[in-house]
Amino acid sequence: MDVGGYFLAAADALPRRLTALRAVIGAMLALASVSACAPTLRVSDFAELPGDVAREPVLTVSARAPTHDATLFGRERAETLSYGVHTVSVPPDREPGRIRYPRGTPDPMRHFTLAFAETLHxxxxxxxxxxxKLSQLDEEERILVVFVHGYNETFGSGLFxxxxxxxxxxxxxxxxYFAWPSAGDPRYYAYDLDSVFISRDGLASTLRLASRAQADRIMIIAHSMGSMLTLETLRDLSEAGDSAVLNRIGQVALMSPDVSVDVFRSQLATIGDASDIDFIVFTSTRDRALQASAALRGQTDRLGSLRSIEEVSDLRLTVVDVSGFDTADPLRHSTLTMSPELIALFAGTRDFGVEAAPRAGAVRGPLSLSINVVRQATEIILAPAAAAAGAIEGTGARQQ
Incomplete structure (x- = not known):
């Protein structure tokens, strides 16, 4: 063995290792600041709400252990699911995408509040x-919208x-709303990841129950680490041949998914064989939280920070790139839900308005888009019109 050569090689590799270590430490610090305020919220139980305040009643299934106080559910994992209806009040004067949490006495004219809570046995x-609830809607609107929250959420923050x-x-x-037992603390990323795998059966039971409802179809919206929970659950249902559930699911929207591209590909290989679900993935190359998650794993990208549609071009899905937008979120991990411009674009549309893709280079209000079709995948790049005008001039949809 060339001992001298070994130590020379080791010394030469040391700067690279230190650089990698610095990247990992930086990633850990970034993750520690993700959504640093995930508040624990309490039921207000108002006698009544002011007339200008909007009410959003949400049916809830919780895999969290009850706290038996006004916070309702904590971080601990439960052995059985809890059911309820929770009404959130939305103040009348606010910028779309913004949530103002009460820090003292909740004021429904200024804050989001957990106004009422009812347990269903x-x-x-x-x-x-x-x-x-479904019977009160017109037939074309009888859709069940299932939301699976992400990392570092309390029961209340995900509900809000x-x-x-x-x-x-x-x-x-x-x-x-499916509330899985996230710790609601940015220090406990590993705890949340364990909770994802523990919660697969609970989400599967929830989707089986939802498939029995008198809805036309089910739509699932998942954020961040909740995308991993959703995909793993759909994979389990597919392997079990549970077509009664899978056939009711029309679309799955993954927002900033904290999932490896390779893992996603393996999941879709199973899910796609058993269903016709339409997948739409919202991505941003400026998502600092996903950059940190990728660095911790020795990767370049996560699915939600995808840099090239070529990486998933063999998969039947739609990728919507929202990298061009800024929000109040410094980590840009919730761009879709917090951007007033994107909210204005998608508000009132079905399935976030991407089922029937608009023509390439189209402009709607202050926004512009370009469309690339690469084998089986469709990429929609959204940007503020002023910033994108030069980039898309003279271009159209590209078929590759």
Missing amino acids: GEEAFLGALNR RFAQMMHDFEIPGVPL
């Missing part, structure tokens, strides 16, 4: 509540974000 009571989305995007249908 068992699956049948929950199914009855679902069907009553879902209510904000339903309100601002004017999403038709009945909202169903």
Whole structure:
């Protein structure tokens, strides 16, 4: 053995290792600041709400252990699911995408509040509540919208974000919130990841129950680490041959998914063989949280920070790139839900308006887009019109 050569090689590699170590430490610090305020919220139980305040009742399924106080659910994992209806109040004067949390006495004219809470005892009571909500809608709007929150969320913060989305995007249908036991603390990324795998059976049971409701179809919206939970659950359902559930799911929207591209490909290989689900992935190359997650794993990108459509061109899906937009989120991990411009674009549209792709280079209000079709994948690049005008001039959809 060339001992001298070994030590020379080791010394030469040391700067590279230090650089890698610095990258990992930086990634850990960035993750520690992700959504640093995930508040624990309490039920306000107002006698009534002011007339100008909007109400967003949300049906909830929680895999978190109850706290038996006004916070309702904590970070601990439960052995059984809990069911309920929780009404979030939305103040009248606010910028779309923004949530102002109460820090003292909640004021529904200024804050989002957890206004009312009702416990539903068992699956049948929950199914009855679902069907009553669906029966109040026009037939074309009888959609179940299932939301699976991401990393570092409390029960209340995920509920508020879902209510904000339903309100601002004017999403038709009945909202169903699946609350898995995230620690709600940025230090416990590994705890949350373990909770994802523990919660697969709970989400599968929820989707089976939802498939029995009198809805035309089910739409799933998942954020960040919730995308991993959603995909793993769909993979389990596919392997079990549970077509009764899978056939009811029309679309799955993955927002900033914290998932490896290779893992996603393996999941879709199973899911795609058993279903016709349409997948739409919202990405941003400026997502600092996903950059940190990728660095911790020795990767360049996560699915939600995809840099090239070529990486998934063999998969049947739509990728919507929103890298061009800024929001109040310094980590740009919630661009879609917090950008007033994107909310204005998608508000009132079905399935985020991408089922029937608009023509390439089209402009709607202050926004512009370009479309690339690469084998089976479709890429839609959205940008503020002023910034994108030069980039898309003279271009159109590209078929490759």
